[in-house]
Amino acid sequence: MQRLALGLLTLLIVSVVIFVAVNMLPGDFAQAILGQGATEESVAAIRRDLGLDQPMITRYFDWLGGVVQGDFGASFASANAASFSGTTSGVKTVAQQIGPRFANTMFLAAVTAVIAVPLSVTLGILAALYRNSVFDRAANIFTLTSISSPEFFLAYVLILFLAVLNPIFPSLSNIYDGMAFGERLNKSMLPALVLTLVVTAHMMRMTRAAIINLLASPYIEMARLKGMSPMRVIVKHALPNALAPIINVVALNLAYLITGVVVVEVVFVYPGIGQLFVDSVKTRDIPVVQACCLIFAAAYILLNLTADIMSILSNPRLRHPK
């Protein structure tokens, strides 16, 4: 409960930080929308429309109040387009833009998680079991390499091998609404594989380290001495006790998935929230940037919170505090 409140408080402060940061922009949004040839009256009109004539604190609470109800305001880019065509009906709200893309990003993250989590935990257990063997060293080199390569390098290497040289998966993930699930999966496979490579490496190393840390404990020694097989020692005795750090690193990596998708989405032209974010950064579409930033931060905080709670739940000593 206390942690939940702390998480909410953090989110609130983060929203203030984002809002203040955005308001450090010189000039104001009205001029940004209308460009240089704007007359005084039209600037004032837009300012009134968007509520920019209010003081900053009022605007912050207006914005926050809207966000809580799922209203992120109107996107500048579409407001701009609408003002050229002379209507106000074509203005797309930020929520309309973000909604479907958010679902797409969650889909990508889910596909990746389904592949990456079992794979990395299994590999981590194997690496701990056969530690210091050739397999462990090869896995160590391989994971270090894939952690430290930039995502776009991995992405282009995978495109090269799995899309261009051996056309197994498409290299562009043009996903649209109403696509069949199988096709959707096929199209988002390459980005999911790139993300898998990145997070698996990290999760696997942490799983291995968490298990090896425990292997020096007396109860492991005991289990070994009574003649248990190494595999059973690890799965039955070490794994349950290593669960807390493993869950923690899995949650952290899922948080990374939701936020780190930016580069991967751009490479594969995947219509997710990360690509929208980068596009709006380039066009300086402030409401969208603000909203995306808040969503990313919320996802990040939420997953960290889940990690905390899960690791408490997995440890009986923390579940029943004295």
Next chain:
Amino acid sequence: MILWIAAVLIGMGALAWVFRFAGQAATGNAPKFRDMPFGVAYGYILAVLVVGWLIWAYFQGRSSDTAIANKFFFLRIGIEGFIIFAIAAWLFRLAGRRVGTAWSRKMFRAMPLTAAFGVMIILIYAILAIFAGLLAPYGQEQIIPGVAANITPGGDPALGGNPDFPLGTDQIGRDILSRLIYGAQNTVGIAFATTLLAFFLGGTFGFLAATFGGWLDQVLSRMVDVLMAIPSLIFALLLMTIASVWAPRLGIPLTVFMVIIIAVIDSTRVFRLSRAVGQNIVVMDYIEAAKLRGEGFGYIIFKEILPNATAPLLAEFGLRFCFVFLTIAALSFLGVGIQPPLADWGTMVRDLSGFVNYAQFAPMAATAPLLAAGAIALLTVAVNFVVDWMLHKSSGLKE
């Protein structure tokens, strides 16, 4: 497809069983085979198959049929590169054991091959970055007159190359080799400066928080908590948006803003570490003694705490450098980082990325974007290998 994979996996299982059984029979139940778990036998079979396939693929890449050779071209290059780098690292370690001071010879003797590889690559990059102006055949912004754009790398005229430009030219006719070399200077130099700044900020505040404690510690820690709650790449992108509006108004290059923004974001992580390390040191007796001697805070931080915190901070420096370097590369790749005409690897990857699609017919053309991306990967991999070795050495993790 899935059926195929399943069949291969099961077939390998059968092979592993046969292998273990044959081993037991042939060696008269030697302990090695008698106590071999099935997983290990499976691992042997898997390794043999993988190595066999790589050898087969390598010779496919050397085949005279260009269609097949093109298909395995990149695997061939990869295998050759791996072997060449391994041999070079081995020779480098051998040389390090013979030449140099007693201290460096001792260091090289205990060094695993991966760490030797890392040190070698870092040295090469440092030399490239420092002497870029002397080593690069052309200028980084120089559009060479009379030279076509998009010359294929490889320098083979039959394949659209030009021996004067061994790595080809880019979309507006600049020499890619020169830009790669200058990229070492720009990308690595900027990343290094950013990391230094981040360490200066984070280290100073971290040690201050650790020594003073009390409200200063509380205020700084809570600020850092909030900053760390926002994913760093996202926060950097947000601040870069704002900076890109301010930069032309103030007449300060955007790159300066980028250095400051990333340094501040990254200093939060340094702060956490140096505060934790500092707190462990502050409770030591010799700090108490120094305080009783009447030494000032500056003396305690720089003469007492800092020397004892060097080892973890140095390892962290390597990791932070990688992180900063990758962030800058990602920002540049997204088009909001280091601005043209400065040569930069991230930007080069983005500009040349379209060539990947020609890999089937002209593998040489597809190497251009991979070269720049590979240059980034190589350095971060090298730094990570060295850091991994240092951490391993200092933690004494032997099990």
